[in-house]
Amino acid sequence: MTTQIKPIISILLLIVTLTGCGGSDKPAAGPGPGAAMPPPEVDVVTVATGNVTLTQDLPGRLQAYRTAQVRARVEGVVEKRLFEEGSDVKAGMSLFQINTRIYKSAAESAKADLAIARQTVERYKPLLEIKAVSQQEFDLADAKAKQAEAALSRAEEDLENASVPAAISGRIGRALVTEGALVGKGEATLLATIEQLDPIYVNFTQSGEDLLRLRQAVMNGKLKRAESTKVELLQEDGSVYPESGKIFFTDMAVDPGTGAISLRAEFPNPKREVWPGMFVRIRFPEALAENAIRVPQRAVQVGPQGQFVMIVGAENKMTPVPIKTDSMSGEDFIVSEGLKGGEQVIVNGLQKARPGSPVKPVPLQADKPSAPAANSK
Numbered sequence: 001m002t003t004q005i006k007p008i009i010s011i012l013l014l015i016v017t018l019t020g021c022g023g024s025d026k027p028a029a030g031p032g033p034g035a036a037m038p039p040p041e042v043d044v045v046t047v048a049t050g051n052v053t054l055t056q057d058l059p060g061r062l063q064a065y066r067t068a069q070v071r072a073r074v075e076g077v078v079e080k081r082l083f084e085e086g087s088d089v090k091a092g093m094s095l096f097q098i099n100t101r102i103y104k105s106a107a108e109s110a111k112a113d114l115a116i117a118r119q120t121v122e123r124y125k126p127l128l129e130i131k132a133v134s135q136q137e138f139d140l141a142d143a144k145a146k147q148a149e150a151a152l153s154r155a156e157e158d159l160e161n162a163s164v165p166a167a168i169s170g171r172i173g174r175a176l177v178t179e180g181a182l183v184g185k186g187e188a189t190l191l192a193t194i195e196q197l198d199p200i201y202v203n204f205t206q207s208g209e210d211l212l213r214l215r216q217a218v219m220n221g222k223l224k225r226a227e228s229t230k231v232e233l234l235q236e237d238g239s240v241y242p243e244s245g246k247i248f249f250t251d252m253a254v255d256p257g258t259g260a261i262s263l264r265a266e267f268p269n270p271k272r273e274v275w276p277g278m279f280v281r282i283r284f285p286e287a288l289a290e291n292a293i294r295v296p297q298r299a300v301q302v303g304p305q306g307q308f309v310m311i312v313g314a315e316n317k318m319t320p321v322p323i324k325t326d327s328m329s330g331e332d333f334i335v336s337e338g339l340k341g342g343e344q345v346i347v348n349g350l351q352k353a354r355p356g357s358p359v360k361p362v363p364l365q366a367d368k369p370s371a372p373a374a375n376s377k
Contacts, residue, residue, distance in 0.1 A: 054334065096164040208254040
């Protein structure tokens with residue numbers, strides 16, 4: 001046994017010796033478990049001063065541009081519905097057909113009465129000249145002819161209303177009556193509703209206190225009046241509506257109950273993408289601030305001491321900086337204190353590192369979900 005073990009030990013010692021001598025000439029296979037990891041990448045924006053349009057987002061509700069109630073103007077039984085519910089209709093289009101037998105007879109009778117009355121007037125004209133009839137008789141015949149004209153006009157209007165024409169162009173809702181229903185007996189029965197959706201209104205309110213503060217800032221020279229009068233519509237999911245609108249109505253009085261002023265904006269709606277009754281937000285320009293700094297909203301954090309942002313500081317280390325914000329510009333905060341311009345503010349990747357640890361700053365790409373840092377005009 002001893003003679004067999006000795007050669008094996010000699011071979012093992014030789015392998016260890018060769019490994020120790022030749023290992024330094026080979027490249028390292030990679031970092032071991034204790035090697036330092038590269039710093040994590042973070043998306044940053046370099047903030048700068050510039051002219052910034054201050055905006056305000058206010059809740060609002062959509063309202064149809066025009067609304068017309070379709071009502072039965074004559075009495076009768078509905079024979080047929082002539083439209084498809086939820087479709088677009090044109091002004092003057094027939095919507096329902098009410099039984100016309102009575103109204104056709106009335107119109108024909110009125111035509112006959114008018115023809116007789118006119119014949120009487122024409123027959124009296126030469127007789128009046130030779131004084132075969134008195135002026136009073138002629139005037140009476142002429143008055144009857146005018147009454148017959150008015151009666152025919154009413155009869156023809158009733159016959160037309162039996163087809164229930166659309167008063168405006170727009171989208172019609174569901175029918176509120178069915179075939180066989182008696183309508184118009186003692187009241188103008190509501191049959192359907194038409195709403196004009198293009199353009200469309202947005203009704204919203206603004207605080208009277210905010211408006212006064214803004215006007216004073218403009219008068220004192222702290223702010224300038226906004227150059228743009230266009231407003232944006234933010235839909236319920238937060239997306240921006242593709243069409244821009246304009247404010248065209250402002251109530252000149254402050255509501256004593258709420259302290260707010262009523263406003264109305266108008267937006268094109270060619271594709272019927274928004275509907276009356278929907279809750280939205282209106283973003284409109286308030287004023288122009290010079291030499292202002294803005295940062296993306298998602299970059300601003302809130303802690304026990306207030307608002308702060310993380311920047312890439314000395315030696316590329318993540319460093320917190322306290323800030324104060326006082327206004328908005330679109331999706332961005334306007335920074336009133338804490339930043340001077342030139343700082344690399346971290347927007348994405350805050351969870352990858354801790355304050356004081358090194359990071360690798362990468363400029364934020366335009367296609368990433370964040371607003372730009374500054375808007376110089």
